[in-house]
Amino acid sequence: MKLIKLDAIDSTNDFLKALSSHDELDNFTVVTAENQTKGKGQMGSKWESESGKNLIMSVLVKDFLYDNEQVFNISIIVSLAVIKTLKELDIPDLSIKWPNDIMSYNKKIGGILIENTIKSDGRIVSVVGLGLNVNQVNFEFLPNASSMAVISGKSYDKDVLPELIIEKIQQKIESWQTKSTDFWKKYYNTLFRKGVPMPFKNLQNQNFMGIIQGVSSVGKLQVLLEDDSVSEFDIKEIQMLY
Structure with missing residues (x-):
C-alpha cells in the first residue's frame, strides 16, 4: 500500500483523481489528509470534519470493475470492509x-463517496473516498x-486505520469471484432500518412511508410502498428520513 500523507487539501478524491490521470499509480494507492476544505458527500453535500481529529482518505482501486452494470459491487466491498474494521475495534x-453511510446506533460516523472513471480501453478505475469520524467529540450543529x-468513550x-481498512478491501476483492453472493447477503443484512416502516421523501418533496426490501444489482434501493408495490430508487431520487 503506497501512502501519500497531506496536511491540508481541498479534496482527497480530487487530488487522487488528478494524480491518477497523469501517473501510472499503484493499485490501492492511498491519500490521507489532516484537513479537507472541500470534502464531498453523496449528491454534492459537504462533508464536515474537525481538523486533525478524523480519518480523511481516498484509495485508488483498479483491475476490479469491468462492467458499468457492476459498479455497485465496489460499494459493497468498501462498506463491509469498514464495518468489519470497526467491529474489530468494538464499535x-x-x-x-x-x-x-456508516452508522452506529442511529448516528452517522462515516461516509463513503465512490467516483468511477471509464478509461479508453474500457477499464473502470474507482477513487474511493472515506470520511470516518474518529476522535471528534463536538457535533453541536x-x-x-x-x-x-x-x-466508545475512548x-x-x-493513523493505523487506513492499513486495516485497505487490507480488508483487498481480501474481499480477491475473494469476490467465489464469495460475491455472501457479500451481497451480508450487505443486505447490515442495512440500516431494513424491514421496518419508515418515512422517505421523493424528488417532488413529498413524504411517504415505505419498508426497505433490498438493493437491486445496480444498487437501487427497493422499497415496499403502502399500496403493496415495490419501487426502485436511485440515490438522487429518494431521501431517508430518520
Whole structure:
C-alpha cells in the first residue's frame, strides 16, 4: 500500500483523481489528509470534519470493475470492509445506511463517496473516498452525527486505520469471484432500518412511508410502498428520513 500523507487539501478524491490521470499509480494507492476544505458527500453535500481529529482518505482501486452494470459491487466491498474494521475495534450496533453511510446506533460516523472513471480501453478505475469520524467529540450543529470516540468513550490512533481498512478491501476483492453472493447477503443484512416502516421523501418533496426490501444489482434501493408495490430508487431520487 503506497501512502501519500497531506496536511491540508481541498479534496482527497480530487487530488487522487488528478494524480491518477497523469501517473501510472499503484493499485490501492492511498491519500490521507489532516484537513479537507472541500470534502464531498453523496449528491454534492459537504462533508464536515474537525481538523486533525478524523480519518480523511481516498484509495485508488483498479483491475476490479469491468462492467458499468457492476459498479455497485465496489460499494459493497468498501462498506463491509469498514464495518468489519470497526467491529474489530468494538464499535457497537453498526449498520450501513444505503448506499454506504456508516452508522452506529442511529448516528452517522462515516461516509463513503465512490467516483468511477471509464478509461479508453474500457477499464473502470474507482477513487474511493472515506470520511470516518474518529476522535471528534463536538457535533453541536450535526445532530445526526457521532464518532468512534463519542460512542466508545475512548480515543483512537487514526493513523493505523487506513492499513486495516485497505487490507480488508483487498481480501474481499480477491475473494469476490467465489464469495460475491455472501457479500451481497451480508450487505443486505447490515442495512440500516431494513424491514421496518419508515418515512422517505421523493424528488417532488413529498413524504411517504415505505419498508426497505433490498438493493437491486445496480444498487437501487427497493422499497415496499403502502399500496403493496415495490419501487426502485436511485440515490438522487429518494431521501431517508430518520
